[in-house]
Amino acid sequence: MRTTNHLIGLLNFITFLLSVPILGGGIWLSTRANNTDCMTFLQWPLIVIGVAIMIVSLAGFAGACYRNTLLMYLYLWVMFFIIVLLIGFVIFAYVVTDKGSGRIVPGRTYEDYYLPDYSGWLKDRVASDSYWRKISSCVRDSGACRKSGRVVGGFPEPAEMYYLRKLSPIESGCCKPPSECGFSYVNETTWNPVSSGLVVSNRDCLRWSNDQEQLCYNCNSCKAGVLASLRKSWRKVSVINIVVLVILVIAYVVAYAAFRNNKRMDNDEPYGETRMEKARPSWIKF
Structure with missing residues (x-):
C-alpha cells in the first residue's frame, strides 16, 4: 500500500x-x-x-x-x-x-498552396470574409513578407536563388502570386505580369498587387498558407x-x-x- x-x-x-x-x-x-x-x-x-x-x-x-x-x-x-x-x-x-498540403511546383523548391485542398470547419472559419479581415491584417502586421527579403551583393536576391528557397506557407501563399500565373520575378514581393497569352482560371492572378500593403493578402492562396501553417x-x-x-x-x-x-x-x-x-x-x- x-x-x-x-x-x-x-x-x-x-x-x-x-x-x-x-x-x-x-x-x-x-x-x-x-x-x-x-x-x-x-x-x-x-x-x-x-x-x-x-x-x-x-x-x-x-x-x-x-x-x-x-x-x-x-x-x-x-x-x-x-x-x-x-x-x-x-x-x-x-x-x-x-x-491539405502544399503542391509541388516544377523547378521550384517551395510549394504553392490552394484553398480547395482544405475542407472542414477550420477552412470555413478562416475563409469567411468577416474573420479573414482580422487574419489578413494580422499577417500584414506581422511583417512576414517584409522579412522574407534578401540582398545579395547590394541587390535583391536573383530569381535563380529565390526559386531554390524553402518558403514558409505564409511567405509562399501571401507574399507572392501563385506560380501558375506566370509572373516575372523582380524581388521577393514584386512580380510583374508577362503578356504571353497564357490563360489561367486562378482568380488570385488578378488579386495580386505590387502594393506592399496589398500583395496577395486577399488571395485564396494566402488563406491556404495560413491553414497550412496552422x-x-x-x-x-x-x-x-x-x-x-x-x-x-x-x-x-x-x-x-x-x-x-x-x-x-x-x-x-x-x-x-x-x-x-x-x-x-x-x-x-x-
Missing part, C-alpha cells in the same frame, strides 16, 4: 512536470498566433488544460503522500474529465487539420499531447489503486482482506 501511494505520488510529480510542455505548447501557439498563424482563439483550450493538469497533479501528489482520501477522490474525478478533454482536443486537432503548428503540439495523455492514463489507473488502498486503510482492513471476511470471520484459514 505504501509503495502504491509512493508510486502515484511519483507519477503525479511527473505529470506535473509534463504539464509544463502542454502549457508551453499553448503559449507557443499563442506566440505564433500573434506573430504568424494569426488564429488567436485556438491556443486557449490547451493553456487551460495545462494549468488544470498542474493543479490536479499537485492535489494527487498531496493526496497520495498524505493518504488523504478526499483529495484522492476529487483527484480521480477531475483527472477523468481532464483526460476526456485532452482526448477530445487531440481528436479535434487532427480532424480539423486532416486535409496544420504544421497543431501537429507538432498534438504529438506532445498524445505522449502526456498516455502517461496521464497510467497515472489515473495507479491513482485508482492508491485510492482503494487508502479506503481500505481508513476502514482498518488489512491488505487482501475484504469486508465480507471482516463481517463473517472464519476459523478456517487457507
